[in-house]
Amino acid sequence: MxxxxxxxxxxxxxxxxxxxxxxxxxxxxxxxxxxxxxxxxxxxxxxxxxxxxxxxxxxxxxxxxxxxxxxxxSAYMPQKDLLFPWRTIEKNISLAMEIQKKSKAEIKKQAEEMLKEVGLWEYKDKYPKDLSGGMRQRASFARTLLSGSSxxxxxxxxxxxxxxxxxxxxxxxxxxxxxxxxxxxxxxxxxxxxxxxxxxxxxxxxxxxxxxxxxxxxxxxxxxxxxxxxxxxxxxxxxxxxxxxxxxxx
Amino acid sequence: MRKNIPAFALITTILVLWQIIAILLDAPYILPSPTQIAAKLWELRETLFLVQLPATMGVTFMGLGISVAFGLGLAVAMDCSEKLANALYPVIVASQTIPTTAIAPLFVLWFGYSIWSKVLVTVLMTFFPITIAVFDGLKSTSREMEELLITYGASKKDIFFKLKVPQSLPHFFSAIKMAVPLSIIGAAIAEWLGAQSGLGYFSKRMMTQLDGAGVFAPIVLLSAVAMLIVAIINIIEKKLLGWRKEI
Missing domain, CATH: 3.40.50.300 (P-loop containing nucleotide triphosphate hydrolases)
Incomplete structure (x- = not known):
């Protein structure tokens, strides 16, 4: 590969x-x-x-x-979570899909499924400052997963x-x-x-x-x-x- | 609210002292008392609020609008091109060494008593903080976040709108809060130097009539309006930048 x-x-x-x-x-x-x-x-x-x-x-x-x-x-996940502080968790994990110009409905569907999978559904409208370190890393990993890279x-x-x-x-x-x-x-x-x-x-x-x-x-x-x-x-x-x-x- | 108590106490003390000194001095053409100024404000309310204030606000907002458009344009252009930044940055800084009050009569000579001479003074005073603050905001973008976007295949446009714009918004708001009082000062100075209406012009007219309270009344009104506009901007900033709380 x-x-x-x-x-x-x-x-x-x-x-x-x-x-x-x-x-x-x-x-x-x-x-x-x-x-x-x-x-x-x-x-x-x-x-x-x-x-x-x-x-x-x-x-x-x-x-x-x-x-x-x-x-x-390739999708890169650094030591710092690098979540954008002005974006909600849902918007943060949708970042790569937005850049790939996926449709809004598709982005929403995938983001919601991923939020449920990584256990952050209740935090989807929160900002990174509201999350613990572990949650932030999970959100960062979810964003990496949604980049579509293998x-x-x-x-x-x-x-x-x-x-x-x-x-x-x-x-x-x-x-x-x-x-x-x-x-x-x-x-x-x-x-x-x-x-x-x-x-x-x-x-x-x-x-x-x-x-x-x-x-x-x-x-x-x-x-x-x-x-x-x-x-x-x-x-x-x-x-x-x-x-x-x-x-x-x- | 409690944290504002010392400020209120200080302002009240100053006003009381001012009142006492003004009464003792008994020369309202030099130092009118706060109550005399308040009375004057009420007495001249029609001309101040309905004629002079709209004229000054017209200059202020037109100048501020041009400054925002001009300042943002310059900041973005300098962010896009290092060569342009190297050429423009020193010139913009140097432009601030021009004594605006000294050069303003020249604008009256160029543009007459039209609104443009006054707008130009306002623009000269306000585009600098907007340009520099927004440019610094655009430059302070996190390199790591930018690289992350690049690995996602982001274009320059994506980086600009998804990273640089939101990251420089707080800088923009700081600049606007600085620029609002400056634009009002700019408009008032320009009106002092040559105008046919406006609070600055009105204040100067009162001066020639040795009406101390009449000089102060438009100034008090200008300060109040500046504070009101900054307060409105603060509310908008809190709404838009809610994510900054507790950082």
Whole structure:
């Protein structure tokens, strides 16, 4: 579905490359987490995928087509919910559909169905300031779902939430993913979160990024919290943390 | 309401002191007392409210309307083109260093006693805050929100109407609230310098007759009207920008 082919990228103000000949694939319907130390270039990878940045060398392909000529193939959900404070929750989640010039009736129908699905029906006429952090992230995810894209780029969406809300939203996200069969790329600092959510983890282990170290998670879906206590999972978690620590020291 | 009590107390104290000083001074052609001004307002109510006030308001609203249209146009144009912004911004700022009261007689020379000489003074005084505030509002757009819209495939028009306009509305309202009193001051100054009607003109006429209360009465009326218009704008702002509460 998504293919990076020898992608090299450097910010104008930097002396060294951020990405150097990076190649990787993402298959349709996969849930992949990308972990790595702060500032290692994870978010740059997302900005390249959604076309906000252009690589100096190499190609990024979506369903075999270069993304340069494409629009609205990926939906981005950042750490901050970025809900527009002057729009009600219903209007906020309708944003992408409005841009795609869908009919008013269609927008209303889809928005209402989605509000019910994400449990925000009673808040449809409220403004973002009236919602809790968890609700706002759910609204933000609903907006991402309604963008109609099949590739989701989630950039640390739960990192600003308290631990209980974070846990319940992780479980909720998995249910939604299984239901909608979207492809998800998920950036996180939290190794446990990455293991619980994803099928595969890509670890950023060098700078500039030349490759991702790939780890498969040996857990079937649907997943339960108790699975995280399995000895092989605990071992994997310890190993990943050790890896990241070494990088931090380097 | 309770938070307004100190302000009311202060105003009452000033009015009482003013009244006492005016009585002690006993020179109403220099310092008329508040009660004398109120009496004058009542005495001249017909000409003040039915003749002079509509004339001044005509200038004020025409000037304000042109300023809003001109200011918004300039702000949007500067937001669209960085080159234009670099060329215009310093010129707009420099235009504010022109002493309006000194240049206004020139407008009378150009346009005579017609409404346009006065409208021009008003425009010169009010387009600046509107242009700069709206331009700053458009520029303060969240980069992250703009990028989010781009990832949804938004065009420049979408970004303008769905993000920039709503985000700069609070700036626009602040600018209008600043511009209303300025436009009234502009209209009154212009009328002082050359006019055949209006509250500024009337105040000047009273001056030549050494009628202190007659000078003050139109000024009090101007202030009251300015406060009323700002209050109406406040109500509209609260209705339109309800989402800002408690932020």
């Amino acid at each position: 998504l293919e990076f082919k020898n992608v090299t990228f450097k910010y104008d103000e930097d002396e060294t490359d951020m990405l150097e000949n990076l190649s990787f694939d993402v298959n349709e319907g996969e849930f992949i987490s990308i972990i790595g130390r702060s500032g290692c270039g994870k978010s740059t990878v997302f900005r390249l995928i959604n076309g906000l940045l252009t690589p100096q060398k190499g190609e990024i392909l979506f369903d075999g087509q270069n993304i340069k000529s494409m629009r609205n193939y 590739l989701f780029l989630l950039d640390e969406p739960f990192s600003a939430l308290d631990s209980l809300t974070k846990i319940s939203l992780q479980e909720w996200l998995l249910t939604e993913w299984e239901k909608h069969k979207k492809t998800v790329l998920f950036i996180t600092h939290d190794v446990e979160e990455a293991i619980f959510l994803s099928e595969k983890i890509y670890v950023v282990s060098d700078f500039p990024i030349t490759h991702f170290e790939e780890f498969k998670i040996p857990l079937p879906y649907p997943r339960k919290r108790e699975d995280m206590k399995r000895s092989d999972i605990v071992e994997l978690k310890e190993m990943l943390i050790k890896n990241l620590r070494q990088e931090a020291v380097l």
